[in-house]
Amino acid sequence: MSLDGTYDDANIFALILQGKIPSTKLYEDDTTFAFLDIMPQTKGHALVISKWSKARNLLEIEEDALAQVMATTKKVAAAIRKALNPDGIQIAQFNGAPAGQTIFHLHVHILPRWEGDPKGFAAHGAGGEADPAQLQALADEIRAQL
Numbered sequence: 584m585s586l587d588g589t590y591d592d593a594n595i596f597a598l599i600l601q602g603k604i605p606s607t608k609l610y611e612d613d614t615t616f617a618f619l620d621i622m623p624q625t626k627g628h629a630l631v632i633s634k635w636s637k638a639r640n641l642l643e644i645e646e647d648a649l650a651q652v653m654a655t656t657k658k659v660a661a662a663i664r665k666a667l668n669p670d671g672i673q674i675a676q677f678n679g680a681p682a683g684q685t686i687f688h689l690h691v692h693i694l695p696r697w698e699g700d701p702k703g704f705a706a707h708g709a710g711g712e713a714d715p716a717q718l719q720a721l722a723d724e725i726r727a728q729l
């Protein structure tokens with residue numbers, strides 16, 4: 584999928600917003616939703632999405648939706664910092680398959696990073712799909728800081 588295309592109402596994040604597939608929620612308000620990545624690159628890897636925008640990527644997103652997503656990104660990043668005490672926090676966002684995008688509903692990655700750990704993005708996360716119970720326990724820790 585390139586930068587151009589049509590929004591697919593059945594993309595994974597749309598299905599999460601519709602409640603058709605589960606997610607590990609961290610935070611939700613009227614306009615945004617934050618949850619843990621199912622194949623985390625690092626402990627606490629989170630994603631933030633707009634609940635109303637049908638933007639596939641940064642080039643399509645409405646200014647107000649972008650501001651809402653970034654405000655939630657800041658809020659959730661601060662909670663992750665309090666909960667997990669990382670040495671750094673990477674904010675990432677990919678546009679188009681050649682840039683690494685796999686789900687075409689705009690999303691922002693929040694990646695806590697620790698000194699000495701690998702800095703890259705592995706194809707299926709650092710260790711594949713995470714254990715749902717472990718993700719839930721981590722979400723509880725982060726949510727307690729929100």
Ligand code: AMP
Pocket residue numbers: 595604606619620621622623630676677683684685686687708
């Ligand atoms: P991107 O490569 O920027 O499109 O990122 C998509 C991200 O969504 C990847 O980090 C995936 O691990 C993550 N992901 C895929 N399916 C799910 C899901 N059902 N719940 C949470 N995260 C997911």
